Amino acid sequence: MSNSSTLTLGAIGLGSMGMGAALSALRKGVPTWGCDPRAEARAAFEQAGGRATASVAELAAQCDVALVLVVNAAQTEDVLFGAQGVASSLKRGGVVVCSATVDPALPPVWEQRLKETGHWLIDGPVSGGAKKAAAGQMTVMASGQPEAFAAAGNVLDAFAGKVYRLGDKAGIGSTVKMVNQHLAGVHIATACEAMALGMRAGADPRQLYEVICNSAGMSWMFENRVPHILDGDYTPLSAVNIFVKDLGIVLDAARQLKFPLPLAAAAHQLYLSTAAMGLGGEDDSAVVKYYAQLAGIELPEQQKDAA
Structure with missing residues (x-):
């Protein structure tokens, strides 16, 4: 299994949960990029020592694990498969952790599409609110193929207090x-x-x-x-x-x-x-x-x- 210290995390969506997760990973020594369309969010993350961009493609090209913490399924799909999305830019063999609350029928579809582009998916919605996110104590309800967890190394533990591995296929976490x-x-x-x-x-x-x-x-x-x-x-x-x-x-x-x-x-x-x-x-x-x-x-x- 890879060691998280050798992997780079990209947090897409620097809202209350995404910012907390990204800052927690930074504190654990994980090289971390953040992506958000809001200049103030990017500036706050850079002040904390991270690298920030408004471009999903730029972030994905730098990262091994992409944590997608956006609002809903439509935003998740755009981040993953849009013209400048993760699927076309993330390093081959990289892992996408989808953490928005979505219909459980969707992650298996995304898992298959990402597999076709040489990437892994972890269906990993989170809970705990802004306070626990900031403290690195979120709960991650994760499911996905064993190879996906192996490729993610210990990165999930860098921003979560508890990571539950709930099964070997996407959809169970959701x-x-x-x-x-x-x-x-x-x-x-x-x-x-x-x-x-x-x-x-x-x-x-x-x-x-x-x-x-x-x-x-x-x-x-x-x-x-x-x-x-x-x-x-x-x-x-x-x-x-x-x-x-x-x-x-x-x-x-x-x-x-x-x-x-x-x-x-x-x-x-x-x-x-x-x-x-x-x-x-x-x-x-x-x-x-x-x-x-x-x-x-x-x-x-x-x-x-x-x-």
């Missing part, structure tokens, strides 16, 4: 991520609903948060997202529109399986309703604003404004 997004989406929506209920009934939101975090009703998403509500800060670390997309993927896959998902469907409608209010670009905790408008609840940010 299936597991789909289940994770089902839970995450429902948990966030439920956290917003619960906080709105408590505030509507007159509970102090900060006391409510503290009690729930030390009680059986607590979830990781409740603990992580409710502080955004308490601070009135809806800066998008993960936007409402992300769960419009991700729960849509979950429901589409379930429909193909003829499998009922009433909770996911209800949560999806809450994200759609929040997006319809013009809040799709805000943090996913902004679902609480749907309830606030519905029931006339004064949220913490409104209390600060009033003061």
Whole structure:
């Protein structure tokens, strides 16, 4: 197996997750390039000691492993197979790690197309949020042929806290991520609903948060997202529109399986309703604003404004 110190990583997409992964790899001593269309993202990465470019082709030509952390399947396909894509520029025998949340039916197609150009694919969606990405503690739900993992050496471990090898074919990793997004989406929506209920009934939101975090009703998403509500800060670390997309993927896959998902469907409608209010670009905790408008609840940010 190759040693990660001899391999170069290219991170395509320097958003909150991609930037965290790239910086974590740099800290581990892995030569790392970053690619992003935003000049400010490239400048921030170069200040940290990495090499940055706006060209996917330029990055791919320099790298052994390309980590693709873009928003969706359409962007992933463009990065992989566009006119200046990874498939035409990455070193022969190189590995592509596809980490966007996508329909599990797509990675096997990409795996075959990349194999035809002499490249390997690891279906490797990630979880953990911006905080864990920055700390190099993301979870990678990975599947792919053994040769792909061998060619990637230890590079995955350079930006992840846990790498789960889930099988020898692409698609399994995305299936597991789909289940994770089902839970995450429902948990966030439920956290917003619960906080709105408590505030509507007159509970102090900060006391409510503290009690729930030390009680059986607590979830990781409740603990992580409710502080955004308490601070009135809806800066998008993960936007409402992300769960419009991700729960849509979950429901589409379930429909193909003829499998009922009433909770996911209800949560999806809450994200759609929040997006319809013009809040799709805000943090996913902004679902609480749907309830606030519905029931006339004064949220913490409104209390600060009033003061």
